[in-house]
Structures are given as C-alpha cells and as structure tokens.
Amino acid sequence: MAQILLRNFARAGNAALLTKSSNSSSILATSAEPGNCQLHTTPACCEIRKLARLRVVDNSDLGKRAMAEGRPPRCIHVYNKRGIGLIGDKVLVAIKGQMKKGILVGLKQKQRMKQPQFDSNNLVLIDDNGSPLGTRIHVPIPTVLRTILKEKTLAKGADYTKVLAIASRYV
Amino acid sequence: MLRTVLSDLARLRLSGGACSVTQVREKGHLSRPRLRNPYWFIRQQRLQTDDQVTGENRSFIKEVIHDTYGTPALIKGVQTYEQKQLIKTDEAPISTEPWTPNVRRCGLIARKIGQYPLWLKNGERIRTTLLQVVDNHVIKYIPPEEYKPTHQPNVKNLNRYGCVLVGAESTNPALLTKEYCGIFRDSGVMPTKNLARFIVSPQAALRPGTPLNVGHFRVGEFVDVRGKTVYHGFQGVVKRHGFKGMPASHGVTKTHRRPGNIGGGGEKGRVWPGTKLPGHMGNRWRISKGLRIWRINTKYNVMWVQGSAVPGSTNGLVYIYDTILPLRKPQEAPPLPTLYEQPEDEAPDDIWYEQVHNFKDETISFKPE
Amino acid sequence: MNINVRILTKSVAQQYAFKRIVTFSTKPTQQAAAAAVPQQQEVTGSTVRRPIVPAHYRFVYPEFLPDPKVEWRNTIREKLERLDMLDRRRQIELPEFYVGSILAVTSSDPHAAGKTSRFVGICIHRERCGLRARFILRNVIDHQGIEVVYELYDPTIQKVEVLRLEKRLDDSLFYLRDALPEYSTFDENMEVESLEEGAPVPVNDIKVVLRPRPWLERWERQNLLGVANIEQYIKDKHRKSSEKAQKPWEKYDLMKQYRATIPEEEQKEIFAEVHTELHTLELQRKRNKRKRTFVKPKHLA
Numbered sequence: 001m002a003q004i005l006l007r008n009f010a011r012a013g014n015a016a017l018l019t020k021s022s023n024s025s026s027i028l029a030t031s032a033e034p035g036n037c038q039l040h041t042t043p044a045c046c047e048i049r050k051l052a053r054l055r056v057v058d059n060s061d062l063g064k065r066a067m068a069e070g071r072p073p074r075c076i077h078v079y080n081k082r083g084i085g086l087i088g089d090k091v092l093v094a095i096k097g098q099m100k101k102g103i104l105v106g107l108k109q110k111q112r113m114k115q116p117q118f119d120s121n122n123l124v125l126i127d128d129n130g131s132p133l134g135t136r137i138h139v140p141i142p143t144v145l146r147t148i149l150k151e152k153t154l155a156k157g158a159d160y161t162k163v164l165a166i167a168s169r170y171v
Numbered sequence: 172m173l174r175t176v177l178s179d180l181a182r183l184r185l186s187g188g189a190c191s192v193t194q195v196r197e198k199g200h201l202s203r204p205r206l207r208n209p210y211w212f213i214r215q216q217r218l219q220t221d222d223q224v225t226g227e228n229r230s231f232i233k234e235v236i237h238d239t240y241g242t243p244a245l246i247k248g249v250q251t252y253e254q255k256q257l258i259k260t261d262e263a264p265i266s267t268e269p270w271t272p273n274v275r276r277c278g279l280i281a282r283k284i285g286q287y288p289l290w291l292k293n294g295e296r297i298r299t300t301l302l303q304v305v306d307n308h309v310i311k312y313i314p315p316e317e318y319k320p321t322h323q324p325n326v327k328n329l330n331r332y333g334c335v336l337v338g339a340e341s342t343n344p345a346l347l348t349k350e351y352c353g354i355f356r357d358s359g360v361m362p363t364k365n366l367a368r369f370i371v372s373p374q375a376a377l378r379p380g381t382p383l384n385v386g387h388f389r390v391g392e393f394v395d396v397r398g399k400t401v402y403h404g405f406q407g408v409v410k411r412h413g414f415k416g417m418p419a420s421h422g423v424t425k426t427h428r429r430p431g432n433i434g435g436g437g438e439k440g441r442v443w444p445g446t447k448l449p450g451h452m453g454n455r456w457r458i459s460k461g462l463r464i465w466r467i468n469t470k471y472n473v474m475w476v477q478g479s480a481v482p483g484s485t486n487g488l489v490y491i492y493d494t495i496l497p498l499r500k501p502q503e504a505p506p507l508p509t510l511y512e513q514p515e516d517e518a519p520d521d522i523w524y525e526q527v528h529n530f531k532d533e534t535i536s537f538k539p540e
Numbered sequence: 541m542n543i544n545v546r547i548l549t550k551s552v553a554q555q556y557a558f559k560r561i562v563t564f565s566t567k568p569t570q571q572a573a574a575a576a577v578p579q580q581q582e583v584t585g586s587t588v589r590r591p592i593v594p595a596h597y598r599f600v601y602p603e604f605l606p607d608p609k610v611e612w613r614n615t616i617r618e619k620l621e622r623l624d625m626l627d628r629r630r631q632i633e634l635p636e637f638y639v640g641s642i643l644a645v646t647s648s649d650p651h652a653a654g655k656t657s658r659f660v661g662i663c664i665h666r667e668r669c670g671l672r673a674r675f676i677l678r679n680v681i682d683h684q685g686i687e688v689v690y691e692l693y694d695p696t697i698q699k700v701e702v703l704r705l706e707k708r709l710d711d712s713l714f715y716l717r718d719a720l721p722e723y724s725t726f727d728e729n730m731e732v733e734s735l736e737e738g739a740p741v742p743v744n745d746i747k748v749v750l751r752p753r754p755w756l757e758r759w760e761r762q763n764l765l766g767v768a769n770i771e772q773y774i775k776d777k778h779r780k781s782s783e784k785a786q787k788p789w790e791k792y793d794l795m796k797q798y799r800a801t802i803p804e805e806e807q808k809e810i811f812a813e814v815h816t817e818l819h820t821l822e823l824q825r826k827r828n829k830r831k832r833t834f835v836k837p838k839h840l841a
Contacts, residue, residue, distance in 0.1 A: 119685030139684035143651040285617035530627035536648040537655040
C-alpha cells in the first residue's frame with residue numbers, strides 16, 4: 001500500500017516537473033495551453049518523407065493556428081518520384097484535420113555548397129493553383145527557390161512564383 | 172594407374188644398366204595448343220644475392236650505367252635517367268598516312284596521383300582525378316604481319332593492327348634479370364619497371380625510343396582509363412554487392428549480414444550462375460570510359476580527368492587509351508602518331524579546357540539579365 | 541552521495557579531457573605563437589639568410605597541409621594543388637580566421653536578384669585540406685537558424701571579410717545548433733572590429749547555454765569546454781555511458797597522433813615552399829589597406 005502511494009507521489013512529482021519544464025520552455029518555443037500541448041520528444045526529421053513534421057512559416061490563419069497549438073502539419077505525400085522532398089518540392093500535408101498542399105522552402109537536410117541549410121523544415125501552404133494561403137513569409141528563403149519554382153511553373157502549369165512574391169527575405 | 176606405374180618401375184629395374192626409355196606421357200595431354208604468354212612476360216627481378224662485389228666494382232657498375240644511359244635526373248617530376256641517346260624527334264615517323272576516325276593510336280602508362288576539384292566558368296564544381304604520365308618510351312613496334320598473339324585480344328580485325336610495346340619508369344638494370352633487359356636491347360631504352368602493349372593501326376606506328384608525353388592527348392578530348400581496382404579481400408555480401416543485411420534485433424539470430432535466400436526450388440532448384448554471393452572484392456581490371464580531359468600540365472606531365480572514380484588506388488598504375496565510345500571520338504585529327512615535343516618549344520605549362528575556370532583568372536561573377 | 545559522485549565524475553572527465561587530434565585545432569596556437577616570436581627575433585639576429593617560416597603559419601593557413609593519410613599522399617599532386625591555391629590567393633584576399641570568428645562572405649549567386657549574395661555568420665567548423673578546404677557559417681536570421689557551407693577556394697566567392705577575429709574554447713562549435721538562438725545571432729550590418737597589429741588572437745571564453753533535450757549529438761561525451769549547462773540535462777545513465785565512451789588512453793597513443801598529423805619537418809618543407817609568396821601577398825594587402833585608409837580623407841576634402 002505504502003509502495004503504491006509512494007509511486008503515485010513520485011508520478012505526481014514527475015508530472016509537476018514536466019509541466020514546470022514545459023512552462024519554462026514555452027518562453028522559447030511556441031507552445032500554448034499546457035493541457036492541450038503535445039510534447040514531441042523526438043527531433044525533427046532530417047528528410048521530408050511521409051509523416052515528417054513540418055513548420056508552417058507563412059502567416060496563413062490555418063498555419064498559424066496549427067503551429068500555435070503545437071500540432072504541426074505532417075507530410076502525407078511528396079509530389080515527386082523519389083518520395084523524399086527536396087527544396088521547392090510540392091507536398092501534401094495533414095494540418096488540423098484537413099489536407100492542404102504546400103511548398104518546401106527550407107530544409108534541415110544537408111544542402112549543396114553555398115545553399116543554406118535551415119534549423120527546421122519550412123513549409124508554405126498553397127492552394128491547388130499554386131497561390132499561397134498567407135500573405136507573408138516571416139523567415140528567409142533560399143535564393144535557389146527562385147530558379148526552381150520558375151522552372152516548375154513552366155513545366156507543371158500551376159503558377160508557383162506567387163510564393164516568391166510574398167517572401168520577405170532571401171538568403 | 173598404380174599398376175602401370177609399378178610395372179614401369181619393374182621394367183626399369185629389369186632393364187638395369189641398359190638405357191631403355193619408357194614413354195610415361197600419353198598423347199592428348201600435352202600436344203594440345205598451348206597459350207603462350209607474350210615474350211615480354213618474363214621474370215623481372217633478379218634474385219638479389221649478397222655477392223661479394225667490392226665497393227670499387229660497385230661504383231664501376233654505376234659508372235657504366237651512367238655512361239650508357241646518362242646520369243640520374245628529375246624529368247617532368249619523375250625520377251629517371253637523362254637518356255640523351257633517345258631523342259629522335261627529327262626522325263620521321265614510320266608512316267605518313269593521314270588520320271582517319273578508324274585509326275587506333277597508342278596509349279600511355281600513367282599513375283593516378285590523387286584527385287581534387289576544379290570549377291567551370293559557370294561556377295559549377297567538378298571532381299577531377301590527376302593522372303601523371305610516368306616517363307613513357309616506346310620499346311618496340313610489331314607490324315601487323317608479325318603480330319600473331321596466342322592470347323587473342325578482343326579487337327575486331329586483329330590482323331590489320333600492329334602492336335606497340337611501351338615501357339614506363341626507367342630503373343637500374345643491375346636489379347633486373349638478363350632476359351628482361353634483353354627486351355630493351357634493340358630499342359636503346361633503359362630497362363623499365365612497367366611494360367604495356369597497345370594495339371595500333373600501322374599509321375600510328377612509333378619508332379622505338381620515342382618518348383611519349385601527355386601532349387599525346389589534347390584538352391577536351393575523351394579517354395578511357397584502365398586500372399586494377401582496389402583489393403578488398405574476401406568480402407561479404409553487404410560490402411561487396413550493397414545488400415541490406417537483416418535487422419539487428421527482433422528475433423534475428425546469426426543472420427545480420429548474410430544474403431538470405433539465394434534461389435528458388437523445383438525446376439530452378441540450384442544456385443543460378445551469376446548469383447551475388449560473398450567472394451573476392453576488387454583487384455579486377457576495370458575500364459572507366461569516356462572521361463573528359465579538363466586540363467593538362469606539360470611541366471609535370473599531368474592530366475586532369477573527369478570524375479573521382481578512376482579504377483585503382485592513389486599512386487597505382489593506370490593505362491590511358493583513346494575512347495572507344497562512338498559519340499565521344501575526336502572529330503579533328505589528334506597528334507598522329509604522337510606529339511613530338513621540341514625542347515625549345517615555349518608551350519604554356521598549363522593548358523585549360525575552355526569551360527574550366529583558370530585559377531589565375533578573376534573571380535567568377537554573373538551578369539544580371 | 542550523489543553530489544560526491546558528480547564531483548568525482550567531473551574531475552575524472554577533466555582529467556581525461558583529451559583533445560581530439562584535429563589538423564585545424566586552434567588550441568595550441570597561443571603557445572606556438574608565443575614560442576614563435578622569440579625564435580624569429582633570434583633568427584633575424586643571426587646570419588641565416590634562408591627565409592624562416594613563422595610557426596603560426598600552420599594555424600593561419602591550415603589548408604596548405606595535405607591530408608595525413610599515407611595512402612593518399614603524392615608530392616606532385618600536393619605541389620600542383622598548392623600552386624593552384626596560391627594562384628587563387630593572388631586574386632582574392634582570404635584572410636586569417638578561426639573557428640569562432642565572425643565572417644561575412646560575398647559570393648556570386650546566379651539565382652539572386654543582384655547576382656551576389658552576402659552571408660554573415662560565425663564560423664562553426666573548418667575542415668578538409670587543399671582546394672577542398674571549407675568552412676561552415678551559422679547565423680540566426682528572423683529567428684531562423686541558418687547554416688551555409690562555403691569552400692575557401694571556390695572562384696565564385698568574391699570577398700571574405702573577417703568582422704571579428706577571435707577563437708572559442710572548442711575546435712568545432714556544432715553545439716550552437718542546440719544552444720539558445722541568441723548565442724548564434726549576429727547582426728548582418730556588423731562593422732569590422734579591427735585588432736591591433738601583432739596582438740595575439742583573443743580567445744572568447746563564452747559559455748553557451750544549451751536547450752533541453754533532445755539534442756542532435758551526445759554533447760556530454762565530447763568534453764566540451766564552451767558549454768555551461770550540460771550537467772543540468774544529463775542523467776546518471778548518460779554520465780555512465782559517456783564515461784564508458786571516453787578514450788583516455790588515446791593521449792598516450794603516439795602512433796595515432798603520428799598518423800593523424802603531418803610531421804613537423806614536412807610542415808616546414810611545405811611552408812618554406814609557399815612562405816615567400818604568402819608573405820609578399822600579406823605585405824601587399826597591408827600596403828593596399830593603408831593606401832585605402834589614406835585616400836579616404838582626400839575624397840572628403
């Protein structure tokens with residue numbers, strides 16, 4: 001009996017510690033209510049494949065809400081032949097119970113020489129025509145994206161270059 | 172068998188002192204056509220014995236070598252002897268027929284000395300391998316009529332082609348066997364460590380003693396490079412063929428790096444030829460074809476060749492040929508039979524392909540549209 | 541009890557803190573430089589006319605030393621590579637910098653609007669030798685950590701400026717990826733902080749505060765000097781495993797050290813070959829700088 005009590009006590013202590021740490025870390029990360037918050041104990045994927053968590057970096061309402069809730073979108077399909085998303089690739093994501101398309105605008109993966117490598121996997125949400133849902137991207141995007149998206153626009157018909165128009169800064 | 176041997180022995184004893192010869196060999200065993208090696212496949216190194224030669228005599232031998240072949244010298248970055256008797260640039264080539272696309276030229280013996288990147292003028296980075304042509308000399312030319320090798324090389328219409336024997340890296344003849352040195356006697360070339368034969372058209376025949384340099388090839392052309400791949404020893408299937416192996420846990424026992432199933436049953440119930448299995452890895456002759464020459468350094472006899480996957484280890488021997496790929500064959504006439512270098516020529520040290528960025532040039536910058 | 545153990549392990553870790561053998565190591569620089577200066581004076585006093593290479597050259601120009609792997613070495617290749625490097629250095633000033641210095645690299649970029657792009661960041665790593673030498677810059681821009689790999693001898697690089705010349709306590713600063721973002725945030729319009737001439741390169745002994753786990757690497761195993769709060773996040777199991785992973789005997793492994801470095805005699809040979817060229821380039825740069833500073837007031841007047 002005493003043991004069980006003790007264990008319970010320890011568990012409660014642990015939980016308290018956990019909430020404490022999550023509170024302290026909420027200053028750093030964008031986690032909101034501690035009750036609804038999902039803690040990811042694994043680091044972000046280095047490779048964009050199915051079920052990789054992404055970070056929405058535009059100011060679309062949907063994306064902002066998803067990131068604020070701590071439920072980042074997950075990639076559920078990569079629109080290329082390899083199944084592994086590279087920079088400028090279109091992906092299908094599950095975000096807040098919906099399916100949306102997005103363009104990868106920054107990767108954690110090793111990049112080529114002189115091309116930036118980001119600390120998170122960044123995504124800009126777009127609709128089926130290629131026009132972005134938000135009006136601004138609040139992180140820098142790589143300059144190669146200009147060339148890549150222009151090429152894709154010519155090849156695939158949809159106009160992806162609108163994503164470039166809402167970028168705030170290039171690296 | 173045993174009985175025959177015994178009876179032979181008995182007969183021998185019976186015959187005693189009389190010399191009667193018993194024919195033990197049977198026909199059919201040894202009268203089949205033998206594949207003889209070419210005559211230059213002889214033991215190279217003399218058995219090194221500590222024979223009691225005085226220091227005086229030793230220096231005399233050295234003197235004789237220096238008298239016949241010249242003093243040791245560093246020529247184009249390779250330690251060799253200055254063989255003054257060899258320079259035969261004024262002597263005309265054997266044939267003066269013009270070049271046609273079907274002509275087979277001689278190749279070169281080189282060493283792979285490493286790899287490093289170069290940049291193109293559009294900012295692109297390419298990986299290159301450096302091949303140094305090491306002190307090549309023609310030893311012998313065998314015209315098509317005489318060239319009848321027992322090992323038939325895989326060349327169409329072999330009867331139209333002759334053979335050029337090329338040696339690389341001169342060495343001290345006192346270390347070599349007499350027979351091996353005899354190969355070089357007629358050419359007047361100093362005995363070399365390495366020999367190679369190249370099958371050539373009669374138009375591309377070369378005189379013995381001709382030095383071959385990197386100028387034999389031109390910048391921008393394509394070459395095939397043949398070398399012996401790095402030996403890895405007996406390797407398993409994961410390293411040798413890139414198999415995935417099996418999981419480390421989840422109930423897997425003793426089969427983490429094994430091939431698994433190697434064939435079906437029933438009609439095909441056997442191991443099919445060509446099944447990928449463990450075995451010796453590397454140490455095979457391989458040719459990487461169609462490599463572009465990006466840059467040439469005539470001072471050190473070095474060429475920069477596309478790619479970092481040229482077979483062989485660093486400092487290993489490779490053989491360079493004109494490419495056999497039909498679309499990459501040269502359009503214009505290359506130096507035929509080879510480029511005779513004039514010593515007074517003021518050629519630039521480095522010859523760059525037009526697309527490659529010269530490090531002496533200014534920084535690459537792109538023009539805005 | 542627990543505290544005791546902690547103290548013990550700490551002391552053990554410090555005792556066994558063996559610095560990995562890295563060709564780009566920044567640590568012994570001070571000693572070497574200090575040793576080099578009096579040597580030079582002695583030499584100038586004596587009648588030896590051969591140019592004596594300053595001992596700090598191997599830290600200023602580490603990429604001139606070839607890869608120590610014996611199977612990959614070839615003197616002619618190395619010589620040709622060095623000639624190419626010098627040719628490139630005649631075109632562009634590649635200044636002295638170390639891991640921990642803050643650099644600004646301007647490179648021509650076919651994708652950018654003005655066809656050039658400039659990136660400011662802290663050098664977190666330097667590696668490889670010869671024409672392959674490269675370094676990694678890191679910065680946090682708009683709360684987004686960004687890293688860029690540059691090759692030192694890439695001909696598309698137009699300018700390399702050292703905004704702040706300093707060293708850190710460690711040989712590579714990959715742990716900045718797991719540190720709080722303010723430790724790798726640098727202003728893009730930073731001014732050049734010039735050092736006094738002849739002064740030794742200062743060592744910045746800042747201690748970085750790490751984020752809580754998960755981390756990208758097991759930092760507790762790497763005996764890092766520039767991390768403040770590693771003890772806060774590691775548990776006993778990590779401590780134990782890190783202790784197990786230590787290789788305290790490596791500092792006695794002379795063969796390993798020999799294989800991982802270029803012997804001093806060879807280093808001297810190599811630098812004697814390039815020393816005069818590098819020295820004239822340095823002098824030229826200095827003269828040009830002085831000229832530039834002298835010209836400026838004229839324009840104003």
